[in-house]
Amino acid sequence: MDDYRELKNKDFFDGTAVEFMKNKIQNSDIAFDENGYDDFGTSLEVISKVGAIILFIYKNYFKAEAHGIENIPVEGPGLIVSNHAPILPFDAAMIWTAGLVELEKPRFIRTIVNKSIPGIPGGSVLVIRGGQIVGCDENVKKVFENQNLIVVFPTGAEGDVHTIFDKYKVDKFTVGFMEYALKYRTPIIPTCVTGSEEAAMTLGKVDLNFLGFKHLPLTPLFPWLGLLGLVPLPSKFDIYFDTPINYYEEHPDAMAEPKRVRELVDGLRSHIQGMLNERLGLNHP
Amino acid sequence: MKVLMTGGSGYFGKLLAGRLREEFGDDIDIVGVDVRECNVDEQECSDMRHVFGDSRKKRIEDVFKTEGSIDAVIHLAFGQSEEMSTDERMMTNVYGTFQMLGLAKKYGVRQFIYPSSTIVYGARQDNPALLRERHPLLGNRDIPSVRDRIEADMICQTQAQSSSCLRVVILRMVPIWRSSGESLLTMYMKGDYVPTLLGFDPMFQIIYEDEVLDAFMAALKCPTARGAYNIRGHIHLPLGEVIRRLGKKPVPLPDFLVHNNGRFIWSKKLSFDFNYIKYPFTVDGARAFEELGYDPAALKKSRAERNKPRDDSAAPDVSGTAVGS
Numbered sequence: 190m191d192d193y194r195e196l197k198n199k200d201f202f203d204g205t206a207v208e209f210m211k212n213k214i215q216n217s218d219i220a221f222d223e224n225g226y227d228d229f230g231t232s233l234e235v236i237s238k239v240g241a242i243i244l245f246i247y248k249n250y251f252k253a254e255a256h257g258i259e260n261i262p263v264e265g266p267g268l269i270v271s272n273h274a275p276i277l278p279f280d281a282a283m284i285w286t287a288g289l290v291e292l293e294k295p296r297f298i299r300t301i302v303n304k305s306i307p308g309i310p311g312g313s314v315l316v317i318r319g320g321q322i323v324g325c326d327e328n329v330k331k332v333f334e335n336q337n338l339i340v341v342f343p344t345g346a347e348g349d350v351h352t353i354f355d356k357y358k359v360d361k362f363t364v365g366f367m368e369y370a371l372k373y374r375t376p377i378i379p380t381c382v383t384g385s386e387e388a389a390m391t392l393g394k395v396d397l398n399f400l401g402f403k404h405l406p407l408t409p410l411f412p413w414l415g416l417l418g419l420v421p422l423p424s425k426f427d428i429y430f431d432t433p434i435n436y437y438e439e440h441p442d443a444m445a446e447p448k449r450v451r452e453l454v455d456g457l458r459s460h461i462q463g464m465l466n467e468r469l470g471l472n473h474p
Numbered sequence: 475m476k477v478l479m480t481g482g483s484g485y486f487g488k489l490l491a492g493r494l495r496e497e498f499g500d501d502i503d504i505v506g507v508d509v510r511e512c513n514v515d516e517q518e519c520s521d522m523r524h525v526f527g528d529s530r531k532k533r534i535e536d537v538f539k540t541e542g543s544i545d546a547v548i549h550l551a552f553g554q555s556e557e558m559s560t561d562e563r564m565m566t567n568v569y570g571t572f573q574m575l576g577l578a579k580k581y582g583v584r585q586f587i588y589p590s591s592t593i594v595y596g597a598r599q600d601n602p603a604l605l606r607e608r609h610p611l612l613g614n615r616d617i618p619s620v621r622d623r624i625e626a627d628m629i630c631q632t633q634a635q636s637s638s639c640l641r642v643v644i645l646r647m648v649p650i651w652r653s654s655g656e657s658l659l660t661m662y663m664k665g666d667y668v669p670t671l672l673g674f675d676p677m678f679q680i681i682y683e684d685e686v687l688d689a690f691m692a693a694l695k696c697p698t699a700r701g702a703y704n705i706r707g708h709i710h711l712p713l714g715e716v717i718r719r720l721g722k723k724p725v726p727l728p729d730f731l732v733h734n735n736g737r738f739i740w741s742k743k744l745s746f747d748f749n750y751i752k753y754p755f756t757v758d759g760a761r762a763f764e765e766l767g768y769d770p771a772a773l774k775k776s777r778a779e780r781n782k783p784r785d786d787s788a789a790p791d792v793s794g795t796a797v798g799s
Contacts, residue, residue: 230712
């Protein structure tokens, strides 16, 4: 079986979907050693099982659709830059799944996680075994050397907790990803995800700096239902991949000028905002 | 070829001497310098000539004068015995290295090989998945043996960069799986049940003794080797999986049940930085592969073809002593 659409609901419970994902991952651009681990600690067994659950959500819960999938390069490194919805990173999971199941030659898209994640009990095991990488220069360089793709959400910490009243308003981007794109001469694939904000439905936030957290999001279900309140609301996800832009080829000298890097980043933010405005009929600046 | 080896009477000294003899036959003269007497039977000592000498003392220079032209110095001497005072250990580990480097330079030695350890990088939550040689040495300096390793490593690095005649090679080994002897890891892995930290299972690398010897041989044979090289074995697995491979069972426990103030609750003798079982300090061995031609996977295959297959689970313990930690 090569098409995930052929998977029946029962296939997600009898191990068929796990085998399907395992097959996709093994045929992708990620290399495992004889023990089933890659250089970053990704476990083939863990990621196949987790991947089957995410595929179920992709196919049956969010009924996700990927548009412009041909814009993801068949091979070579690249940075997928997207808008980001608050609370849990379902948009990242959907982009990761699209890379594996929608392409003829599957591609394993890495997500960069915050440096604090490995310090959380269980965080290192779940996130790292799940194929994600801690955000640091050496890891990014290694991913690009391995000719892999990375998805980034450069809206920073503030963008993590905007409310449904500002939905699909793309906040100011940080510049780090553009520096990587210029330094390692990798193309950027502008991407937007719709449906993710409705799934999170953040109504507000409570500042919890004094407890060591940034914010506590408030949704119709969280924290009122405890952890159960973090379950996303059903919403139709659409992922749009746009034509890759090679910023290094167009602006080879920009790296030396922080001001120009900032301009390029702001231009890309406007481009992604424009993609969202066009598809959702919005007029965010 | 003449090789001078400090710490020659130690565990790795003898193993390395045997390997050098096997590789070079009668074409090599191995001089083992040590403050310890060779107290094992003659058969085990026959691969090298034993000379009494202390790298901390000025009189060690007499060995260089007497032996004449030396091609390479392998500086294995490293003190981490609990019986030694902190000052005594520092004199052996740091000043001894400094003095041996100076003498090697003075007497026209071509190569100086220092076995360091990957613990010098430190285990930190923001570590990259694979540490490269230029990564800063951020190991916990509150632990005397780690501090000494870092100091000696940095002295060697400085010499590697500044000296044009003497090629200084630093081999940063991942924890070594020793077939005998006691070390921090042996003590940690003692018993059938090994406590680990609940919620943490970092990637962990170990290296076998024969892989360590392969790395020494690769460094010795490479005429352009210079600077630091990460040396890893073919095992790169989560810590829990490494423990299982040893035939033991990992028991995840909350932090406060594993250690208290840097001291292991389950063995009062054991005191170290528990971040080494919490966060990764795994390394990229690409430089050693590209420049020294050291490839643990290929060497494993060729050894398996040469000898009968080794049963990994039969090895009694995991260790990172004298050479590795």
